[in-house]
Amino acid sequence: MTATVPTTIPTSDVDPFAHEVLEDPLPMHAALREAGPVVHLSRHDVYAMARYAEVHAALTDWQGFQSAAGVGLSNFRYEEPWRPPSLLLEADPPRHDAPRRVLQKVLGPRALRRLHEHWRADAEALVDEVLAAGTEFDAVPVLTEVFPLRVFPDAVGIPDDGRENLLPYGDHAFNAFGPANDLVAKGAPRVAELSGWVAAQCRREVLAPGGFGAEIWAASDRGEITPEQAPLVVRSLLTAGVDTTVHALSAILHAFATHPAQWDRLRAEPSLARVAFDEAVRWESPVQTFFRTATTDVRVGDVVVPEGRKILMFLGAANRDPRRWADPDAFDLSRDPSGHVGFGMGIHQCVGQHVARLEAEALLTALARRVRAIAPAGTPVRHHNNTLRAWESLPVRLTPA
Template identity: 45%
Template sequence: MGEDDMVSHGSTVPASGLDPFRLDVLADPYPAFEELREAGPVVWLRRYGVWAFARHSAVRTALLAPETFFSSAGTGLTDLRTQSSWRSRSLLQEADPPDHTRARQVVGSVFAPGMIQDLRADWFRVADEAVRAAVGPDEVDGMEQIAQVLPLRMFADELGIPSEGRAEHLPRFADVAFNLNGPANELFDEAMSAGRTVMPWIVEHLYPESLRPGGWGDQIHRRARAVGYDREEAAVLVRGLLVAGMDTTVKGLGATLLYLATYPEQYAALRADPGLMRAAFDEAIRLESPIQMFFRTVARDAEVDGCTVPAGDRVVLLFGAANRDPRRWEDPDRFDIGRRAGAHLAFGAGIHACVGRMIAYVQAEAVLSALVRRCASIELVGTPRWRLNNTLRGLDALPLRLTAAD
């Protein structure tokens, strides 16, 4: 590494001209992630004037220290301290205690363990119907016909979103929202254009009069008002649940299908021991983290693995890189459902850990239960197509053949 690859911020640390938002990097981010991990525990990204944390230990340190690495200046590239945003600030994702604590209590109160158990039978039934319909000699799209079914149908039903317009607008909404977390690149411009048609429909369905009475969205409004939030703030809480709970789960389920099809011996192991279903899902989202990165801002000078990160600077936490760190995982690029992958950071960690992760696990269990019961094998019969996004990583299409079990 030459002199141009170092920068002094109280100490000499690596610097890089790498652009994590370049389209070819988004298409295959792992060589770039390896470069950043091996450069050092923290790396200065010259193009954006931010620090990159790519190692598991550094990312986890930041997630578990919200008083030092705070969220209220924005979790996308835009610095909300000095720049305007295309939307109002998220009251969950882009808030710090005590504001974050208050918002999380409202949203979290909807997802009581008993409620999740009450939903299991319906969700397992719908997953079984989807898998049963996909089994046979013909090629199917694993994304449209399996991975999307529970989030788009059951999650949206429980949230209280009406069926009409749902299939058209909900998948595009997450794509728009997460692309706008990045820089003004081609994907950002496309999202701004798509948002003109998607966002009016979404905004209309954030308020009680458009939500099913008694659904999660309606409950959030009632509980939010009870603790002092106004109508607009309650709608922002519903929006946060909608953007976080739909597309990320679709992408996680898609990655699980992809890896089980790519590694038939692992699918055989899962059929032999269905108790590994959660492990299989964890391993898939470790390898293909649906949310690849979020930003934080440094409240005070911080020591991270021997490097000083100055107060006021911004940091990008690269979950997709941390989850393949060989310092944490042996043979990290291999899909192994026998691995203890529960320490992955795909759901975040600390106070901002995904509030709906148990719902994602139930959906994964429902889909995998149907697969191991009905399918002797899952075969990849074409080239998977990835959908590029400034924040997310996930498939757009997954050609599969599902062979019926005897």
């Protein structure tokens, strides 16, 4: 759907999904922030916001900027989604309300208290295993992928067999929020296989008693959600609960490897682990972008975004906007990173963010006890994804304490 763009709106022909931009989006972010509060991206005929104030406002205005038309480039008003839309991410009130209430309860403080000691013990065991094997390694396959794939699917209650499928499935799901480029084509051959496997894990009879998945099905028995909704809510956990945490943990290790003074500070004050996690999410923004759709003609500053048009929100750019953050390109544990939009904001803010924080706290605490220094041990390699900012390889050298 193409409409006339008023000439007063700054226009850019940059492709946010081009490989050279995915490799280093920071120059594009700066250019879009400076261009204005809203910029028209001509290559994809969408409106874009890269400043913190406008991104935050759009995220919290679900009435004006809806999620139900899809949080990717595809507009569900006119296009059929490749999978049933998420009841959390791609729905608005009232359809969004009951599933979110259920997940907030399932992932609430009681559940996190139950997992806390178990995950800390798992993290300590993993760090001991890694250090016993050597002090120089690629942190992505050895640490940042292994830990979430070990503890989170356990908490959901899915079997061990096949859980490695969660990473390529999640990678494709986040790629599919962008255009139909080579990254989407790369994952297409396995879509049916991976989607079928994930759907099978969401069935009541597959999920272990006492896990998040079983509790979601129990909520359907109580009438809080329907039996048809239950597997879709479980699927939302499996789709968004692994890749994002993997990439956030990679961001933290990259940050500490390149900022040794900050690692010294964390070791001296381990209670900063959660601050470190949020500062890394702000600094690196593992989830870089999400789309919304204007429900009516919406005025943003001097610009009117026409009804039905897609808006691309650059979360990563907002999280480094100097209008909001002092010295935004610095990774700094003395900063208060609360208010970052790395988990979204408003009613669609990531419902599992506290689970991710707990995973990060467990792993960072275990590392801080056993590792005096983290340093780069080679050139890291980016993993390109249309939505996520990630590392394919992160060679590090650890100095045991």
